[in-house]
Amino acid sequence: MAKVTILSTETIKPSQPTINSFPSIPLSLLDQLAPPIYTHILFFYSTYLPEIPEKLKSSLSRSLNYFYPFAGRIREIGKGKLHVECNGEGAEFVEARVTGATMESIRHGPVVEIFNELLPIKKSLFDFQESGPLLAVQISVLDGGGFVLGVSISHLIADGASLSMFLNWWSRTARGFAENLSPATLPPRFDCAAVFPPKEMTHMTIHKRSSEDSGSNQDVAMRCFSINSKAMEMLKQVGGTTTKSTRVEAVSALIWRCIKRVQTGNRLSISHVVNFRKRMAPVLSNESIGNMWINVEIPDLGIETESTGGIEQSIRRTVQGVNEQVVRMKVQEMWDGREGKGKEQREKGTEGVEWIFTSWCRMGWYDCDFGFEVPDWVACGITAMKNVCTLMDAKDGQGMEVWLWMAMEEMERIESDSEFRLFVTSS
Incomplete structure (x- = not known):
């Protein structure tokens, strides 16, 4: 041990x-x-x-x-x-x-x-x-x-x-x-x-x-899954659209489809984290330190679009549509929700499961060479949050690692999902 x-x-x-x-x-x-x-x-x-x-x-x-x-x-x-x-x-x-x-x-x-x-x-x-x-x-x-x-x-x-x-x-x-x-x-x-x-x-x-965000993670399973470069190229072609999906779009769509099949909530809400430093006018510096991100909800176009690239296209349109106006609107929504002003609207909505997707790809984690060698592996740490998907580059820069935090019983079901197993292996 x-x-x-x-x-x-x-x-x-x-x-x-x-x-x-x-x-x-x-x-x-x-x-x-x-x-x-x-x-x-x-x-x-x-x-x-x-x-x-x-x-x-x-x-x-x-x-x-x-x-x-x-x-x-x-x-x-x-x-x-x-x-x-x-x-x-x-x-x-x-x-x-x-x-x-x-x-x-x-x-x-x-x-x-x-x-x-x-x-x-x-x-x-x-x-x-x-x-x-x-x-x-x-x-x-x-x-x-x-x-x-x-x-x-x-x-x-x-x-x-x-x-x-x-x-x-x-x-x-x-x-x-x-x-x-x-x-x-x-x-x-x-x-x-x-x-x-x-x-x-x-x-x-x-x-x-603090009380809301700390939460208990006793029933949360954490797993890392790998998608190699060959599987990634296959996955990017799944949508069947004329424009090939990016790695983040393709993997996000795959995980979305699998989660929909295994989650137990009435409604699935998926939000993607977007770094808005270059989406403001004037653009902000990449060297600006702090929290420069928003969550944007990806519209669910229905199950009939899942095999025709609908999810990938929905992710692309939503993320590409983020500009300064969208950023400021989302920040105000976040503030209203924190202050309780959005409570009435939330209570009128359909109760469901909210997932947060974030991409840590192309951030240079494998460039962290302190003078002796580049890392063999870079891994996410523990989080108290649930229903989170973090995407990270594989060391070769072509494949990807998928980090999931979700309910244990749903994790067991997603690991048995046939489409999931077609592209993904346990790290």
Whole structure:
């Protein structure tokens, strides 16, 4: 049986004092509305060298000079408005050793049993009132060789794109590149609140939000499934349309069809997460750190369209139609729903099951080379949320990995679904 032993825990602070010009940074409205959880990710490397921990610590310290809010703490300044106090308190760095498990046994075993122990933060819910670290890192050395780098970051300050930028910056810093700034390595920008200023939230609203989003995940199964490049090409042709589907469209449509066959709710609602940085006018910088995303519901065109590419086309039209007007409308809907203004409309609707799809593809996770090698595998961490599908690139960049969080009994049914089994294998 695998056992993870914590060897040390320390705080990594920026190598230079935080600039006084920015003693605190306000969270944006979308940061306020983001799930109060930690986002987790795991990187598996096949080679371990004794100097790796110190190299990671020193490069992390230098990276925090640019990502200085990640070394701060969240404070409430009144009426529910939250700020990141850029006080340089630091990020948490944990060193651990794993016995009784190899990289292969972890990758192909029951992921939930070991993943949580490989993460520096062992919980999903982030409570800003605890004044805990916004960023934490754990390096776990494997007995059979190699190590796992686990990263946890508060969703209140970073979405997936922000986390990807930070990790790639950190890895370039470890290789000696990031600090020699060029047009290809622009520094991060913490300007989201200028686009979506924060609003007042009552203590009751904040508490209600945390209670709703924490949820119990005792009946939630977490699985990773793989679609290789050959199966992917077959899947992209399934719709039969003149325009071949993208990988994300094709896989999203497959999972949608399978979920419809196994879910027990009266109505299935599917929403896709859309990064809107390049959909605003003027466009926002890719270096903008924070929550720059919305959920857009994909219209269900009916079962008769499923074999003719209807789902893929519906996903494409909806996502391509996101512009600044749509973004601002969706943000207002999110705010109204959080404040309870949308309660009457929701109660009039048909009760059903809501699924969230998000793509972490083409974010450069496999580019996170800290100077020794690229990762062998990149994996999602545990989440308290249910009915979530996260899509990630396979290492070859052609296939894809599908991470599902769903009810255990429905997970068993989807694993037995004939179409699912045609394209998908367990990782």
